[in-house]
Amino acid sequence: MDKIPVLREMMQPKDQNVWGRIGGAKILEMIDLASGTEAMKYSKGYRVVTVAIKEVIFKSPVYPADILSVYAKLNRIGKSSLTIDLEAEYLRRDGTVGTAATAQTVFVAIDDDGNPVQIGEGD
Numbered sequence: 317m318d319k320i321p322v323l324r325e326m327m328q329p330k331d332q333n334v335w336g337r338i339g340g341a342k343i344l345e346m347i348d349l350a351s352g353t354e355a356m357k358y359s360k361g362y363r364v365v366t367v368a369i370k371e372v373i374f375k376s377p378v379y380p381a382d383i384l385s386v387y388a389k390l391n392r393i394g395k396s397s398l399t400i401d402l403e404a405e406y407l408r409r410d411g412t413v414g415t416a417a418t419a420q421t422v423f424v425a426i427d428d429d430g431n432p433v434q435i436g437e438g439d
């Protein structure tokens with residue numbers, strides 16, 4: 317996994333749930349944004365849209381004031397699709413580092429009409 321994060325953010329109280337943990341929706345939003353950013357590097361200038369967010373696993377809780385970094389790496393280019401592997405890592409004020417979540421996303425390159433466009437050869 318590329319160790320330069322695509323996104324890095326300090327978690328804010330507004331994103332916590334009733335249990336005082338950062339809600340899954342916030343983490344999913346960061347995963348979606350980071351993977352779209354990574355996918356755009358390989359889409360030959362075409363816009364990309366999310367077709368699937370797969371295998372999301374929340375491994376450890378994230379709390380307000382944790383710094384969450386999202387790492388993304390291209391896994392596969394299909395004909396029109398791009399599969400991205402993601403890891404979200406927390407850094408606590410006490411210096412603890414750990415994996416908060418992992419996921420795999422699939423994006424599709426589309427033309428001006430919203431139809432899939434070929435950007436790779438597939439398998």
Ligand SMILES: CC(C)(COP(=O)(O)OP(=O)(O)OC[C@H]1O[C@@H](n2cnc3c(N)ncnc32)[C@H](O)[C@@H]1OP(=O)(O)O)[C@@H](O)C(=O)NCCC(=O)NCCS
Pocket residue numbers: 364365366367368393394395396397398422424426430431432438
């Ligand atoms: C993405 C979209 C254009 C695909 O259209 P489609 O007619 O289903 O396209 P296809 O069936 O030809 O599939 C296109 C590619 O997506 C892949 N794909 C489609 N559904 C998938 C799924 N559930 N999981 C993984 N890959 C999938 C196909 O395997 C194919 O890959 P390839 O070209 O590399 O072989 C269309 O479904 C769409 O517009 N979805 C809404 C996207 C959106 O609004 N996202 C949220 C905001 S960004």
